[in-house]
């Protein structure tokens with residue numbers, strides 16, 4: 001056991017492959033250099049300097065009540081998430097999940113940590129291709145760190161013929177309309193929807209809508225990263241502040 005523990009401590013950093021990593025798998029310097037998402041709107045997680053004009057969520061409020069993401073979906077986070085999602089680099093997903101957990105613990109009091117974590121399901125085809133649902137691995141890791149229950153069985157997807165990767169944004173918005181359904185209902189509680197990246201928010205909105213229809217009205221969205229509009233001003237906001 002000691003050898004396993006020492007092995008974990010002595011692993012080289014996932015990013016620079018040189019410095020000794022911290023328990024999350026990244027060294028302190030690399031962690032500091034990551035594009036941490038600046039503090040922003042609690043509802044949509046858009047950094048404050050950009051939370052105006054087109055990007056003001058008050059024009060169209062999301063269906064979920066809170067949103068938190070650890071990073072801007074930018075270099076090298078984008079690359080790490082892609083290797084996690086499409087190339088089986090589970091260590092990268094684990095590292096970023098621990099970073100997200102750090103942010104959640106920093107910003108939330110224990111009483112507002114959700115009662116249940118549910119991953120956005122991936123399609124049957126994607127699950128077969130990858131052998132896993134990235135959002136479910138994130139939810140499982142977060143649940144362990146935050147000591148909260150999670151379940152991959154709460155939400156399911158209906159089979160879809162189309163490959164969403166090759167669809168236009170409008171097609172994707174239309175396609176999620178009937179995509180998700182709830183397999184069960186429970187007494188109302190605070191639920192966190194877990195996803196890898198928040199982009200258009202269409203998927204999360206649709207999941208939140210389904211949850212609202214089932215009587216859940218306290219819904220958070222947690223993701224490893226949030227994509228920002230071109231030219232967004234993600235102020236430096238390091239892990240130390």
Ligand SMILES: [Zn+2]
Nearest residue numbers: 013016027030
């Ligand atoms: Zn490093």
Ligand SMILES: [Zn+2]
Nearest residue numbers: 041043044057
């Ligand atoms: Zn907002």
